[in-house]
Amino acid sequence: MCLAVPGRVVEIAEENGTRMATVDFGGVVKEVCLEYLPDLQVGEYAIVHVGFALQRLDEESAKQTLELFAQLGMLQEEFGDPWEQAAEAGGAPWPFEDDESDTVADPAVVGPVDGGHVSREARQ
Amino acid sequence: MKYIEEFQDPELARRLLDDIHATVTRPWALMEVCGGQTHTIIRHGIDQLLPDQVELIHGPGCPVCVTPLEVIDKALEIASRPDVIFCSFGDMLRVPGTGRDLFQVRSEGGDVRVVYSPLDALKIARQNPGKEVVFFGIGFETTAPPNAMTVHQARKLGIRNFSLLVSHVRVPPAIEAIMQSPSCRVQGFLAAGHVCSVMGMGEYPGLAARHRVPIVVTGFEPLDILEGVRHAVRQLERGEHTVDNAYARAVRPEGNPAAIAMLEDVFEVTDRAWRGIGVIPDSGWRLSERYREHDAEHRFSVTDITTREPAECRSGEVLQGLIKPNQCEAFGTTCTPRNPLGATMVSSEGACAAYYLYRRLDLTPVRATDPIARTAPLEASPVV
Numbered sequence: 001m002c003l004a005v006p007g008r009v010v011e012i013a014e015e016n017g018t019r020m021a022t023v024d025f026g027g028v029v030k031e032v033c034l035e036y037l038p039d040l041q042v043g044e045y046a047i048v049h050v051g052f053a054l055q056r057l058d059e060e061s062a063k064q065t066l067e068l069f070a071q072l073g074m075l076q077e078e079f080g081d082p083w084e085q086a087a088e089a090g091g092a093p094w095p096f097e098d099d100e101s102d103t104v105a106d107p108a109v110v111g112p113v114d115g116g117h118v119s120r121e122a123r124q
Numbered sequence: 125m126k127y128i129e130e131f132q133d134p135e136l137a138r139r140l141l142d143d144i145h146a147t148v149t150r151p152w153a154l155m156e157v158c159g160g161q162t163h164t165i166i167r168h169g170i171d172q173l174l175p176d177q178v179e180l181i182h183g184p185g186c187p188v189c190v191t192p193l194e195v196i197d198k199a200l201e202i203a204s205r206p207d208v209i210f211c212s213f214g215d216m217l218r219v220p221g222t223g224r225d226l227f228q229v230r231s232e233g234g235d236v237r238v239v240y241s242p243l244d245a246l247k248i249a250r251q252n253p254g255k256e257v258v259f260f261g262i263g264f265e266t267t268a269p270p271n272a273m274t275v276h277q278a279r280k281l282g283i284r285n286f287s288l289l290v291s292h293v294r295v296p297p298a299i300e301a302i303m304q305s306p307s308c309r310v311q312g313f314l315a316a317g318h319v320c321s322v323m324g325m326g327e328y329p330g331l332a333a334r335h336r337v338p339i340v341v342t343g344f345e346p347l348d349i350l351e352g353v354r355h356a357v358r359q360l361e362r363g364e365h366t367v368d369n370a371y372a373r374a375v376r377p378e379g380n381p382a383a384i385a386m387l388e389d390v391f392e393v394t395d396r397a398w399r400g401i402g403v404i405p406d407s408g409w410r411l412s413e414r415y416r417e418h419d420a421e422h423r424f425s426v427t428d429i430t431t432r433e434p435a436e437c438r439s440g441e442v443l444q445g446l447i448k449p450n451q452c453e454a455f456g457t458t459c460t461p462r463n464p465l466g467a468t469m470v471s472s473e474g475a476c477a478a479y480y481l482y483r484r485l486d487l488t489p490v491r492a493t494d495p496i497a498r499t500a501p502l503e504a505s506p507v508v
Contacts, residue, residue: 004318054269055321055374062130086227091462
């Protein structure tokens with residue numbers, strides 16, 4: 001969670017009085033708030049944490065870091081499906097059928113629960 | 125140096141390591157503060173590439189790990205309410221509260237959602253005016269400014285169904301507490317780079333001088349760690365204790381003034397409990413009086429929830445650098461990532477999780493009463 005990922009500003013727009021940017025993180029694109037780096041321009045790189053640009057970074061450093069993160073699978077950790085990651089860490093397959101809509105899961109889909117976590121055995 | 129070829133720039137890594145080996149004449153214990161740094165160190169076997177005299181002690185810098193059990197229980201209580209949409213970062217989903225976690229709350233029908241940014245939670249609040257939307261605001265100085273801005277925006281836009289469950293913590297008071305502990309062995313710090321990207325370095329010279337301890341602002345990539353160790357060892361060998369910036373590409377001495385100003389507007393400093401450690405004076409933030417209507421603890425009357433941490437979990441000692449994860453009797457037996465006793469095993473930045481992922485099969489069992497032992501050399505590829 002303390003991970004901050006370098007990204008390149010692709011586009012800047014005002015949203016509800018807030019300076020926002022579209023930022024490219026090595027192929028993954030996210031909306032990012034620029035209020036803490038208000039003079040950041042299109043084409044520049046910044047370190048971004050939980051959707052906020054926090055500090056400028058030079059292009060070479062940013063590219064090196066992104067390349068390293070991609071090699072280590074850290075971009076997947078940062079931008080992948082967190083429910084799926086949590087389920088895997090807990091030893092269970094993806095337990096919810098409605099990850100797109102984010103609505104309440106049907107407990108029947110989840111299966112029996114063991115020790116506070118969905119048990120892999122219960123689903124096999 | 126068998127893993128050096130895995131470094132992004134093996135030649136530079138070799139030069140840094142050669143320099144460290146050539147500089148060290150005595151044993152030194154350095155603490156890396158950031159959990160991301162701990163994972164880099166264990167993942168790349170950096171501690172084993174260093175001279176035997178240089179010991180790396182893992183510090184308390186994992187925000188998920190230090191969030192107190194009672195705050196998790198408050199989150200679970202709020203998230204279980206039918207009128208609430210509870211938003212969190214993904215790494216909080218499986219952190220155990222008393223008996224269950226957010227993952228289970230959702231499986232039981234709670235509307236728990238994972239967001240990438242706190243601003244996403246604010247968007248959900250605008251889209252769901254009939255619901256109470258609560259964001260789980262944990263983290264260090266890197267995460268607090270985004271959360272502060274989000275509360276500020278909620279107030280500015282008049283979004284009244286948005287609140288924050290706050291458990292923010294500050295690094296410098298934790299360093300102070302570690303140095304004041306009678307059992308402290310730390311002689312130098314690798315400070316958390318991204319915390320300093322926001323806060324700058326202003327709080328560190330006083331700490332370094334007061335405790336005669338070098339503090340090196342360090343990034344979290346493998347070469348950053350080696351560079352940080354090199355700076356710290358050089359200072360220690362010379363008898364110096366100043367603040368160095370070994371992460372200048374991302375850290376300016378003044379930090380990010382706009383972020384600091386927002387923090388000071390939205391939050392006020394308070395005493396905070398750290399999971400496994402206890403209360404550290406002035407080590408956290410809470411919402412200031414002006415923003416109290418966005419404080420979820422008050423809105424949902426969960427201020428009275430108190431809990432006891434399980435005695436068998438020794439994560440507090442791990443977080444203070446007093447034991448290594450494999451010196452806990454529960455490590456890898458009754459405590460695993462699938463069935464964690466504490467957050468240090470479940471968090472992606474936790475020291476116990478790092479040892480479990482990368483060292484589990486290489487560790488010689490260590491009794492809890494043994495003094496801190498260096499772990500056995502890594503012989504196999506990371507176990508995932």
